Amino acid sequence: MPGKTTDYHIDDIGYWSEMKLEIIRKYATAYSAILTNQRGLRHIYIDGFCGSGVHRSRTSGDLVPGSPVVALGVDPPFTEYHFIDLDRGKTETLREIVRTSTPESYDEDSVFIYEADCNEVLLQDVLPRARYGDYRRALCLLDPYGLHLSWDVIATAGAMKSVEIFLNFPIGDMNRNILWRDPTKTSPKQAARLTCYWGDESWKDAAYTTDLNLFGYEEKNTNEAVVKAFRKRLKDVAGFSYVPEPIPMRTRKGAIIYYLFFASPNNTGAKIVSEIFAKYSDRRS
Numbered sequence: 001m002p003g004k005t006t007d008y009h010i011d012d013i014g015y016w017s018e019m020k021l022e023i024i025r026k027y028a029t030a031y032s033a034i035l036t037n038q039r040g041l042r043h044i045y046i047d048g049f050c051g052s053g054v055h056r057s058r059t060s061g062d063l064v065p066g067s068p069v070v071a072l073g074v075d076p077p078f079t080e081y082h083f084i085d086l087d088r089g090k091t092e093t094l095r096e097i098v099r100t101s102t103p104e105s106y107d108e109d110s111v112f113i114y115e116a117d118c119n120e121v122l123l124q125d126v127l128p129r130a131r132y133g134d135y136r137r138a139l140c141l142l143d144p145y146g147l148h149l150s151w152d153v154i155a156t157a158g159a160m161k162s163v164e165i166f167l168n169f170p171i172g173d174m175n176r177n178i179l180w181r182d183p184t185k186t187s188p189k190q191a192a193r194l195t196c197y198w199g200d201e202s203w204k205d206a207a208y209t210t211d212l213n214l215f216g217y218e219e220k221n222t223n224e225a226v227v228k229a230f231r232k233r234l235k236d237v238a239g240f241s242y243v244p245e246p247i248p249m250r251t252r253k254g255a256i257i258y259y260l261f262f263a264s265p266n267n268t269g270a271k272i273v274s275e276i277f278a279k280y281s282d283r284r285s
Contacts (some may be wrong), residue, residue: 003218009089010063013055016249017281018064020260023247024141024166025070026276027262030270031164032074042079044130045071046140048118048149050083052093068143069101072111081111082126084118091115104236118142119150127153132162140165146173146195151199157263158238164269167261169230169246171223175232180209181220198230199237206230227259234263242270 018192029284035043053068065073068083085091090111097109114121122140140163142149154202157163177190183204195201206229209219221226227246234243240263262273 007138009052009087009093010054010056011051012058012205012252013064015059016251016255016257017055018057018160020143020249021064021067021070023260023276024067024281025074026142027166027269027273028071028074028078029236030272032076032078034163034268035137040135042136044080044082044136044138045060045074046082046122046126046138047071048122048142048153049144050090050113052085052089052090053083053097054093065189067143069097071142072098077111080129082114083112084114084116084121084126085127086115087118091122100213108148112166119153122153123156127156127160129164130160130162132160136162142166143168144170146170147193147197147259150196154234155199156164158234158240159267160237164264165240165262167263169227169259170257171226171259172218172257174226175223179220182207183220196213199233202233203229223256231261234261236243238263241265242267244270244274244277247281257277 032043035041035260047067051066053066055064055066056062056281068081071078071081083091083094085094085228090214095113095237098108098113112126114125127138127140140157142165149155154165154167157165178186178194178223180186195205203226207221209221231243231246234240242265243261243263246259246261249258250256260277262268262270262277264273
């Protein structure tokens, strides 16, 4: 961990992000322990929006290890780590943290850091390293800052049957910019962002009723209806066999910022995550 916050590209995070990091650490530890005991399998950790590897807590002001550092601290270690971010400052900071502050239990040559668009590098370079037939498995964190993820990445991971994902479903971004009460006022550019994330325009069926209200436009559905439709899509379209109920990430006042999904080809991971989610579901501090 760096000692001077002014020297690094650091994001301030709310307690809900700290809670997410705890969830990732707990599951990654269980996942790595299980896969390490499977002879002949190599297991990979992937972080599509990795950040700088360190954050500042809005609650305490302290530095908080980011998801890459959390993953590198898991024991037993993963066989490979792939960290991706489009921000050069963040990837340079992460490289320095990896070089100076990570455990001695991993091989430095197993850590790959990409300054790139994760939608491209995941499909072209990283996910192909986790093919089922090559006796590879992967745990992939897809935690975009908003609607900056392509459905192609999600669908490819689901079709591979070797990849488990944690996925940020940014309902806050959707409600602010796209899922307005009057859908005719949503800009086409903003709507296209959600179509890219969702994979097609069926999000409109999930987000709105078909009957016109007294004001002459379709009535907006609840967040829960949208989340339910996307969960079904992860199963039926992306092909993940197990998708537990996602956990809502809330502010202290109860507002939901995003939902954290988990999707997996196997029931063991889903059971473990469901137990972890249950412990955090009502936490707001």
